[in-house]
Amino acid sequence: MAVRIITDSASDITPEDIEAAGSPALTVLPLSITFGSDTYTDSVDLTHKRFYELLVECDDLPKTGQVNPYAFEGAIREAREAGEDAVVITVSGKLSGTYESAVSAASGFDGGVYVVDSRNVCVGERVLVDYALRLVREGLTAADIATALEQVRDDIFVVGLLDTLEYLRRGGRVPAAAAAVGQLLSIKPVISVEDGEVVVLGKARGSKNGRNLLTQQIEKSGGIDFSMPIALGYAGLDDVLLRKYIEDSRGIWEANVCADDLPVHSVGATIGTHVGPGAIALAFFKKSA
Template identity: 65%
Template sequence: MSVRIITDSASDILPGEHEGLVVLPLSVSFGEKNYSDGVDLSHERFYELLVEGDELPRTGQVNPYAFSQAFEEAYAAGDDVVCVTLSSALSGTNQSAITAAAEAKVVVRVVDSMSVCVGERVLVEYALHLAAEGLTAVQIADELTAARSRICVVGLLDTLEYLRRGGRIGAAAAGVGSLLSIKPVITVENGAVKLLGQARGSKNGRNLLNQQVMAAGGINFDMPVALAYAGLSDKLLRKYIDDSRGIWEAGFLEGDLPVHTVGATIGTHVGPGAVALAFFKA
């Protein structure tokens, strides 16, 4: 029996990006207008609306009914299911999946990625690899649960504006930070987003990213790796890659880097210009 991998759009994996992968969308609301993340709201359009608007959008979890429908489709096809969700500390989506799994007619294993964005992405891509190798749903879920603690996620923000607008920092702190060109560096720890440090200027920020890679013992290039940028331009990410060529040349040929875009779930809070990377520790 084959295993179907299901995830949510907080992984920032777009529908159709991986054959056989089912991506269930979170909802995104700009005022009274509601969208399905990655379905009728592309990452590009999301940032256009984010920059144009005065208020931050709201994101909503995937509900149990959406998971139930996806599990029913897997049952009809004769597939077991491994469902990888964004961190339960960040959204009720994981609980929605658990609720639906309890009523499913098919074997369903729900795995809390304890991450989001690129961190969730690399765990999903590992799940797809394990499914292709012929492992059962139970075996895949057990391996993902063991592997998720080895994932390192690091992000560099270009602006404090969206943290201010979201109430994460005060206006005074944001103003001083902007004047001093402060670039926050964040990570995902125990399923929640955490501030790692603050760098003065983009160059120091990029250096801090590399320090985190070294502190993790380097990158395991035999496992999935992901780089991503928030906004409409990848200029800042390309600058980071150029400045860190020694790290990335070890695992990828030039032009083969796995570069993606950050979607609404994290993009709402970090704004355009942020860069992120996720990898399994060496």
């Protein structure tokens, strides 16, 4: 039976991405984003570009809203009526209620629906979706795809470098005094996702040291399995800082993939709200021990 992959926009997969990749087997359900009294639909009536414009303009951070069970139910029903089984891949259940919404919706169907908590977000969730689509193309059943995803999801390593502490300060995640000192000293935090939650791996002084620390964390993880999907992401209006990192760390890529062929994507509201413009991130599957 044909298989449809359903995910949420916390994966930062946009309608343009789907069209460019020619992925008819993929449905992306949008989260909501609220700036003040205005609520938008992620990547539908609020592009990533416009999101960062509003983020810089507004004093208060926006709020993101989960995908509700009704939206999942509609997407699943559409797949089932088309004769497709469905594999639903969601943002980490520790970061959003979206996973619970998917589970609730799936419970209303008599089989043929499998829900997988990615235990990740942003580019980390994206590479799991990319792997699922690869398995669809290889002809695996929905049950086998769900099992395979659960077996490899903890092999995903996400590492990111923040350009500023300002948005963590606004969100109350770091004290104002610490953020002020960090800004003065040009402190660049390196973050990751562990067990479904965002964690700080280290801090570096200055952008160059931050990029070096990013590379060190990649090496510490055991390295990149280039036979599996990888994804790089940038937060903000352009990818200048990410391209700089790619050039500075070309030793990581040059033996495996042309730098121009690296999959580069913009980071949307789910993580962009908290990291702000200028952050960069990389997600990959770690090499087997």
